Amino acid sequence: MTSAVMLFTVFAVILVISALGVITARNPVHAALFLVLSFFTGSALWMMLEAEFLAITLVLVYVGAVMVLFLFVVMMLNIDLDRLREGFWKHLPLGAGVALLMVVEMILVVSSKQFATMTSVSNTTGVSNTQELGLLLYNQYVYPFELAAAMLLLAIVAAIALTHRRRKDSRYVDPAFQVSVKASQRIKIIKMPAEKDL
């Protein structure tokens, strides 16, 4: 067994165990942490395939950003897991059937002739994968890349325009308005005839 195969086995086993952990953990926070572990192991597998850009992106984006957000939401929502699990046994036959079907499909694909004849494309340019991707993105495809950036800006504008509003019922105070008050606004002197004692 070469070291690469050994490493792969180790990562694959960790990945499967952590993926199982995601769906079996009783505590949602533990489940989310297991998901972090499986993402991380997945990125290690990609790293072994020399797809370092994808591996780094997976860690940065999914582990660094998405999962942190996920954890926050899980902690805030206080999900009652036992209620979520209620239908587990009822749905098991359907779920198992779907899973079995997926396994059969995968076997069909992997064992098919087309899959076997695919040759692996190796990077022959002498520069790293990331650099190659960067060159492609910023040279050949700079136009769609910039358009995608403009679309992100558009999405920000759209999201803010649709959701940001000043609440009418909030009792916030405006200090600038408060300090500019004049004496005449604080007290109002009115003339009225003196009242007789009763």
Next chain:
Amino acid sequence: MNFVFSSIAPALPEIVLLISLSLLLLLDLWINDENRFYTYVLAQLALIATGFSVLTGENGQIVTAFNGLFISDAMARTLNIFSVITMGFVFAYSRLYSQDRGLFKGEFFVLMLFALLGIMVMISANHFLVLYLGLEMLALAQCALIALQRDSKKATEAAMKYFVLSALASGLLLYGLSMLYGATGSLLIPEVANAIAANTIDPAILVFGLVFVVAGLGFKLGAVPFHMWIPDVYEGSPTSVTLFVASVPKIAAFAFIMRLLVGALGALVNDWQPMLVIMAVLSIGLGNIVAIAQTNIKRMLAFSTISHMGYLILGILSANNAGYAASMFYVASYVIISVAAFGIVLLLSRHGFEGDRLDDFKGLNNRSPWIAFMMLLVMVSMAGIPPSVGFFAKLSVLSAVLDAGYTWLVVYAVIFSLIGAFYYLRIIKLMYMDDPVGEEKLVTEPDHLILIGLNGLVIFILGIVPQSLIDLCFNSIAHSFR
């Protein structure tokens, strides 16, 4: 690798538009609600700058930029300048209406300009990915614009429907494009066209992809049986947004069809022609018949749009340059008329009153003969009664179909345009022969009236001498598609 400006210079209009809309977004922060008029002025300035850079880029040649992902040909330049001018009218017409309804904010203009950017990107796309990005930019901006009136239930519902259906359409389109990519091995439109013309690819895969592409196109165009979103979106969104949805995106849809079906899949004409025939027949039939039953003018115009899109498809399915040019002329005249129609609906509305029911047009002649006359021009043009620009548009499309050998289709289209004339003429009858319901004066600003007048004048002049616009369309198409 050295950067040379000339490699991106043809895309100058898009670059100018993106920069100026970003500037507008920033400058708007320092403008308070009372001075929002300056935002409007800045938005118009952005349009002028964009239009100017389109005109200066005119050099009579087909040029590409960004490694061939961007193309600037006569069709692109003509449609671009047309979109920019229409956008200026949209801004001007919607000003008062938006002010009354709290829509007159920086976002309104920024989203509109983003939509225009998406349209311009689509018009001069030479690559499937770019085409798709332009489409999504337009769809996203349009969706936000429809929902901009946040407290209106109808607007939110319309935006939701539009969002879901346009996502579905994008999915169909992308699936079709991925099939084409798998078959041809390229996303660049000229390369796809060459690969198909080489006749070595299994046609089954190509036709399979084509079906999804045409379905996606049908959604974007709003042709039956993919028209369901149009009436709800037209009726639900604020009229100032309906004005936009009904005008400039149609130009983009035309460009989209030209780039995809003609530019990339021209060799598959025998496969897409029957599909377009079905869409055209259904659109013309359903649009014209259902429009009769409407009591809301926005909804009525929505169904009329569906039928107009059917006529637009007629020109394209004749599959020759004369037909494409006829369709381009059709979309140009349709946009001019449609902008005027919604501009008048906007004129009828005032603070707290929409003016979008057919009854609101009753006795308009007594309240304002000038506006009534403009609406008369618009309705006559939409119905295609001679001599009006709508008549010449229909005539050129139908003669192209006749040349392509679809006599029955011409007869069918003429019969249904006669049926359609009923609901256009009904508006004229309401305006001139019925008594007005209310005596309220029309609230408006002089610039709106002047522009409506100008718009009406253009419709009127094109109705008498349409040849200049027809020639422009014909030359653009002949220049871009050989």
